[in-house]
Every structure is written in structure tokens, then in C-alpha cells.
Amino acid sequence: MTDSKTAGWRFAFSRRWLGYLAFAIVFAIACAFLSNWQLARSKEAAAANALVTQNFDSQPVALADELPTLGSYSPKQEWTRVTVTGTYERDQQLMARNRPFNGNPGFEVLTPLRTADGSLFIIDRGWVPTGNTTDAPDHVPAAPAGTVTVVARLKGSEPAIAGRSATGDQVGTIQLSVVKQKLDGADVYTGAYGLLDTEDPAPATAPTPTVTSPPSQDEGLHWSYMIQWIIFALIGFFGLGYALITEYRKLNSHDPAEQARAAERDRRRRAKRTDSDVEDELLDATR
Template sequence: MSTTAGWRFAFSRRWLGYLAFAIAFAIACAGLSAWQLARSKEAAAANALISANFYSHPAPLTSELPTLGSFKADQEWRRVTVTGTYERDREMLVRNRPFNGSPGFEVLTPLRTANGSLFLVDRGWVPTGNTTDAPDSVPSAPAGTVTVVARLKPSEPAIAGRSATGNQIGTIQLSVVQQHLGNVDLYTGAYGLLDSQKPSPATAPAPTVTDPPTQDEGLHWSYMIQWIIFALIGFFGLGYALRTEYRKLNEDDPEERARAAERARRRALKRTDADVEDDLLDATH
């Protein structure tokens, strides 16, 4: 074996191929890291929007929803104010709505607005009663004119296999609610989660939402850093393999032999008494 092999082998086609692979791997890791950073920024922006909407100053319903079908995703949780009269005889219950771990129903009461259309208000939650098919009682909505502050929520999707009869519905799918009410002029873009109302009734269903939804940005920052580390590991592995082959090819070179002896000496200094005892025990068998 030549003692002057040096680093010439590192410029061989094989090692240049390894280098190209490491660079391609690092580029892929960088792209994935950037993607995780973008997702983190999107989550942060979504959380900021939720906070802004949840604590927003109430705006007139007609300014937020100029038409019955109006609604944009960035309007969710925004507070609106509307004055009208509850149509208590058209009240509905949404089945299978757990709250704090207990089964129950959400109470939906249409509010007749000044322009004659109906805006669906989710007044809150009531528990199941002695039978699971209905609550024992439902607090009545205020009679007469009432001013409501509500948070906008989009129409829910249909849930396969979930059905209901009478004054109950399986989900808050506003197009289905509209048919249930007799194809009235109903706001079908969004409904409202009750925040407050004047006058306030003596008793009311339990509010389903009092605090903003949990705002979790996820582990995107952690994943972003991990992809960077993976890229560095790729280059570290390449360097380690390169050094190992260099030492093997140049093991007869006097300078490399001196360096190898120095490395062995340092390893020996790091050996503990336990290591020595283990070697003695092995030698006796």
C-alpha cells in the first residue's frame, strides 16, 4: 500500500458522488425546514386572527354579513350585534353535543331581525334529561325585542348517519336548518354563538364558549430545527467516512502512524479502572 496516498482518493468519482448526494440531501432538508417555518408562520397568523376576532368590538350584523349567504373564513369568531325578536316556537335542539365531558344538546333559536330575515343564535348547552332523547327543561329565550352580541361561526358540514326528528337536528348545517324552518329567509353563511344579550333572562343555557379556542402553533419550529440538524448530520457522516478511509489508506505513512499512536495514547488515558478490570477478567477466560 502506498504511503503517499494522501487525499487524492477524495477526488475520485465515488467520493464526488457521495458529496453530491450529501449536498442534494442537505438541499432537501433545507426545503423541508423552510416549509416547516412557513407552516409555523401560518399557524401564528391564524392564532393572531382568532384572538383579534374573539375580542373584537361588536359590529352590526348587516355590515359583517351584507347578504344572507355571506361569510368568509377570516370572519370566524368575529363579534356582531343584532336586534330582533326570538321566534321561540321555532327553537331547535342539536343532538349529541358534549360539553365538559357530559352529553347534551345545544339550543338554537332563530332571531327575527329588523329586515325580516332570521339569524340563527346558538344560545348555549343543556344536559340530557332523565331520558337521553331530550333535556328535562330548556330555559326560555327572552320575549320581546332583544339586542344580541354573538360570535360568527360557519355552517357545519353534514355528518353521515346522523339524523334527528321533531324539533331536533343532527348538526348545524344551515341549509338543512333552513329547510327545517320552512325555507325562510335565513342567514345561511354563518350563525352566531351567543356572547351576551339585553335584556338578560333569569336563567339561560350554559355558554358553550367563554374563552378563545386553544391556540397551538404545533411543533413546526422543532421540526424546522430537526431538518437542519439532519442536513448537518449528512455532512458529518460524509466527513467521518472520509477521515476513516484516509486513515486506512495512509496507515503506513510515518506521520499517520504517529498520529494513530497519539490517538491510542489518549484513549488509554481515558480508560477507567473498571475497563482494566474487565480486560483482566477477559484474559483469564
């Protein structure tokens, strides 16, 4: 006979079941945080896509208007097209190493462009492959001589990468503070550099452009993951409720009212059985 202390729903207020409830609540809170995080990621992806759409093919504006100081730059300016006229300092050209392109190792060519006020704006003129015999390109197409007008897309200075360094005319990343040191402390734009779009006059040969079309604007599966975390939280409470009802039925199996409900549930299950289910039961019984 069932202990009278466990009859009815009183067992649900035991320490064990209150612990289960607390665990379900903590699990649901964790799922809510993860769902909200996915929502934030989705909004970030949407904002990044909107930025690309707005800036990538924007009308070029003067570099000095977009970057009024050498250190100016906001992430919202990424991909904005700027125009600047000057002369390439071809003898101060640098190479950014470890820059794969289409699965091949190589370098990106960084050529300082001296502007009318004497400052240097770094132009990433494109990619060249690693040489056959040395850790350097076999050939780098020369930048145009004389005055040139450049249209470029802004990119922020890159961070340093632990363990990646370079010597001579090479840099480990396009970290503009390091580029400035390589150029002996000249007046260098350190907030942003430019990915070459066009230059006039155009050279006969040039490095391979690294960006010719807008970056992928796939927002990912953040919305799906957000909904999944909500479903997981609901499943947690559903599982708790199912376990609670199952134990109630077990502990109260002696109660006439519960016995009547169990008989009704059994009758409904039997009513839902198909002929195939009956045949399967008969076959199992004869084995």
C-alpha cells in the same frame, strides 16, 4: 496491500459514495421542506392567535354592516362581535347533536332570530346535556319572547361530517345550508352563525354558554420542530463526512503520512485519559 485504485480520495468518487451523497442531499431537501412546513404552521398559529386577540373582545358592530349579504363571511371575521335586534323563532329551534362539553355528551341549542328585514340569523344559545331516557335533552331553557337585542360572536358554517346525520329538529353539524333546509328554505344567513354573548332582556334560565373566554393561544412547538429538521439535515452530512473519513483512513492505512497522523491521534487520546480510565483498563485486563 491496498489497491492503488482506492488510494487517496479517489474512492470517494465511486458510484457507491456518489450514491451516498445523493441520498444525503435528498434527505436534506426533505428536511428543508419539513422545516419550512413547520415554519408555515407556526405562522398560521400566530395569525390565528392575533385574530382571537383582535376580534374576541371587539366593539360590537351591526350584523348587517359585518355581513352585508346572507352568504357573506370571511375566516378573518371569526370571533367578531356583532349586535342584532329581532325576535326568536322559538317554534323553529334546532338541536346540534353530539356536542360534548366538559367531557359530557349533549346538544347545542340553535334558535333562529328573525331580524328587521325578515331574514333569520342563527344564534347558538349554548349547551344542554343529553336526557336521561331519550336521545334528546330533558329540558331546554326557552329563549326570551318578544323583541330582543343580541350580541354574538361570528362563527363560520361547519362542514358536513361523513356518517353523522340527524332527523327531526336535530342537525349533525352546524352546517347552515342544512339548517336552511330544516327551516323550509327561509332567508337564512348561510355564511356564519352567532355564538351568544349577551341578550337583552336576559332570560331567567339559559343554556350553558360554550365559550366564555378566548380560545387557547398556545402556538405549539413548531419552532422547535423546525430547528430539529435543520439539525437532522446537518447530522446527515456529518454522518456522511465521518463515514468518508473513516473509510479513507482504513484504505490508506499503509500510507506513511496516514500512519503518522494515526499515531498522533492515538497520542492525543492517551493524553486525555484520566487515572480512572487507566484503572478501569487494568481491572479489565485482570478479569
